[in-house]
Amino acid sequence: EKIAVRGITSTDKEVQFTIVKVPDKPGIAAKIFKALGDAHIAVDMIVQTVSVNGYTDMSFTVSENDAPLAKEILEKVAKEIGAEKVLMDPDVSKVSVVGLGMRSAYGVAGKMFDVLAKHNINIKAISTSEIRISCLIARKYTELAVRALHEAFIENDKVNFVGDK
Amino acid sequence: EKIAVRGITSTDKEVQFTIVKVPDKPGIAAKIFKALGDAHIAVDMIVQTVSVNGYTDMSFTVSENDAPLAKEILEKVAKEIGAEKVLMDPDVSKVSVVGLGMRSAYGVAGKMFDVLAKHNINIKAISTSEIRISCLIARKYTELAVRALHEAFIENDKVNFVGDK
Numbered sequence A, B: 001e002k003i004a005v006r007g008i009t010s011t012d013k014e015v016q017f018t019i020v021k022v023p024d025k026p027g028i029a030a031k032i033f034k035a036l037g038d039a040h041i042a043v044d045m046i047v048q049t050v051s052v053n054g055y056t057d058m059s060f061t062v063s064e065n066d067a068p069l070a071k072e073i074l075e076k077v078a079k080e081i082g083a084e085k086v087l088m089d090p091d092v093s094k095v096s097v098v099g100l101g102m103r104s105a106y107g108v109a110g111k112m113f114d115v116l117a118k119h120n121i122n123i124k125a126i127s128t129s130e131i132r133i134s135c136l137i138a139r140k141y142t143e144l145a146v147r148a149l150h151e152a153f154i155e156n157d158k159v160n161f162v163g164d165k
């Protein structure tokens, strides 16, 4: 299957929230996102890894406009669920490699992360699906990242070794 | 914009790996996923939240066939990058709510998590994109989760309140 990386996208009018040390039991995620849903706040890039010792962190992004209200709601919910704290990072942008068959493409993720590493761009969060790999990075690197990824995946497509054996 | 939840999907022939406490500096993610890419191992659902105190966890899924080789590679890379340990959970399945405009749909995530919570299904990991919200759950709950989500989002669509004002 020929892997087709279709393009590189970025969005930067977002703010990332992280709720640190939430208890890992049923109902916790529902409480957090119903509270945001009830306030008509759209969320993107929800990311939660597995819990270690019964606690885990959850992070997600909201639009800059919604950030003040989201912060208020989250601090209230964090207390109710017994989380440790709420972190807010307004300095994020999301860069994504978008394509088809990303799931079976061994190598796309490694290559994307390698391009960012070569430009000394730290990855703040990662989220993937079958059609895209997204990274949150510091906003000041958005243009550099998009240009470097475009060069690696689109312009130099012929050296694109990703799993199309 | 009318939010269209198109369907509920699930996959269960996957194994989740978590690398606990990786240093949060450029190049770390590249090292992990290039090692897997070089071994032609396809990864799915890569999830990393922000670091707290300079370390973070990363988790992702591979197919059951690739799991033994992935475990060998990851234990070697974990030592090289100074991570704490590698966890492997073979008992996972991924359930997803798939649709259009999920990003602007406040309420979809909260509703999905609430349905799982009502059936006392714990969420092991979360990952979202514009077209889908995915949760990793214990494999024994796959059918229950798919049926409950289908009822909430597809069968009872007319009560589907998600942000379509």
Ligand SMILES: C[C@@H](O)[C@H](N)C(=O)O
Binding pocket: A022, A023, A024, A025, A026, A027, A028, A029, A030, A048, A056, B121, B122, B123, B124
């Ligand atoms: C941490 C959170 O996702 C929890 N496991 C839940 O099911 O709500």
Ligand SMILES: C[C@@H](O)[C@H](N)C(=O)O
Binding pocket: A121, A122, A123, A124, B022, B023, B024, B025, B026, B027, B028, B029, B030, B048, B056
């Ligand atoms: C943790 C890992 O993602 C690291 N921040 C990196 O850029 O590689």
